[in-house]
Amino acid sequence: MFSTMQDAPLLVSRILRHGVRVHGSSTVITWTGAGEAQRRTFAEVGARAAQLAHGLRELGVGEGDVTGTLMWNNAEHVEAYFAVPSMGAVLHTLNLRLPTEQLSYIARHAGDKVILVNGSLVGLLLPLLGNLPRLEHVVVSGAAADDAGAALAAVSGVQVHEYEELLAGRPTVYDWPELDERRAASLCYTSGTTGEPKGVAYSHRSIYLHSMQVNMAESMGITDADLSLVIVPQFHCNSWGLPHAAFMTGVNLLMPDRFLQPGPIAEMIERERPTHAAAVPTIWQGLLAELTAKPRDVSSLTQVTIGGSACPPALMKAFDELGMRVFHAWGMTETSPLGTVARPPAKVAPGSDEEFAYRLTQGRFPAGVEGRLIGPGGEELPWDGTSAGELEVRGPWIAGAYFGGVEGEPTRPADKFSEDGWLKTGDVGTISPDGYLTLTDRAKDVIKSGGEWISSVELENALMSHPDVAEAAVVAVPDEKWGERPLATVVLREGAAADFVALQAHLASNGIARWQLPERWAVIAEVPKTSVGKFDKKVLRGRFAEGALKVERV
Ligand code: ADP
16 A cells, blocks of 8 residues: 655755745854854845856756855855755865865866856866866856956856856746756765765755754754854765755854864854854864863853764863863764764763763764674674674665766775675774664774774874873884784874873873783874864875884884
8 A cells, every 4th residue: 555645855945945934034144254244044045046046057057967166164155055956956065175186086077067166265276177078167256366366267168157146136036846856966075084085976865864864852953043153064065964954943054164263263153152063073172272272252052063083082071161062973975974973861860971981982873874783704793882893874865876977877886885785884883782883993094903903093082181192193004013003193282292101101091901002103293184174094104104204112
């Protein structure tokens, strides 16, 4: 028997229409760096999204055409988020932190026909232009530097438009088409922390379902009473789904534009008083240092979502002391990204050590994500809290393949997808009997010492709890006797002296077994970061191999 229910496709345009009608007075605030922030209601964003769609249609953008964005987090980028997929085209968010060669490869692979670019980023776009045979139009939002604007105008074969002019005078409503919900709505490439960037094409349906999950109380639980500071870039898995989720429940958005340094972020928090914020740990480390040096009123910010890499316990504690409650979440570009969120079970006492231990895990799977652990022999492992294996996931917002390029077919590499269709995450960990995932490492970062595994993350977390250590990254280096051993690289706090023996003792007193203690140490000025702000261990391993690190043995 089939159901008797209506079959309404789950479309991005449906989220937009809802946000505009029901939460039309919610606001997107964009930080401008000087003077007043720019404020636009959801109703205005919706009207401008319709104008943008009309403008893009006039430029020849049709169903399935890929429209790139090279933009900061701002209201115009939110307009593109809704306009492009709603009209049936595909939004492709380009990662502005990537080196030119990678960006160029990605924009070409995706087949971008139009690129929307912020004026301040035109200089980044220019070197790509000769290499994008499908590109017909560039739309510039905001002022570009004179020379960059002139250079762009001189590029042959590409027409240049001004964003506001493209919108001006056009109808503020658009008859959004009823699309197949399984069609691609947006395209995002992995940031390539452990390999070449790979494209994930999110569907309307996956975005819709994922947005509902983001808003659930067990995930971020945000509503129209909230103002969310969206630091995680719009090119990093759709800002973890926040703009879409916001239009579902009327969450007000605070967009930092290009002002991502700790100083302006602290000022934004004090002035605009967000209640929620989301970013990777390195951003929060920076903010913590800033707030320690220059205290501010950040009391509005009571919920902080941290993900993208493991949240160091010392960071979580420090934020707790500032009154900001950290919620640790795990995900990947391939998982839209929400995979797990660490909300402790109701039964544990608030503020207890037991509760803290739950909050440090990666969290529980929501109903839309199924997880399993696979052991070294391919066997499925029990959820007993001790059996460690590779995490595999499946569900309606999990990738089932990679985008094969504008002319290619989707690919399903065997190291990324199991034969029965699960995504192999490359993350290693355990799951407790009550369903909490604890990741010990990425499979590629784990240190294989004499047949035993050492978790680089565990060593880093323990090191970063030492008062002299600002940041620490641990990588595997070749060792004649053990195969691999850990090399600990540390960034010292100002005024601290390198005392590796003391750091070793600190690790031992934090429960690290003797055989796991690093004997190789190096002080570095800064931990290299990837384009989305994660520790870049590929670069560190490369530096070690080149002999560029001054390694001491203790
Ligand atoms: P990339 O793989 O290029 O870094 P992603 O942003 O998709 O790009 O990264 C996903 C990976 O980030 C996960 O597979 C995992 O290794 C890591 N990660 C994300 N969130 C967490 C977390 N809370 N704890 C530990 N690792 C995390």
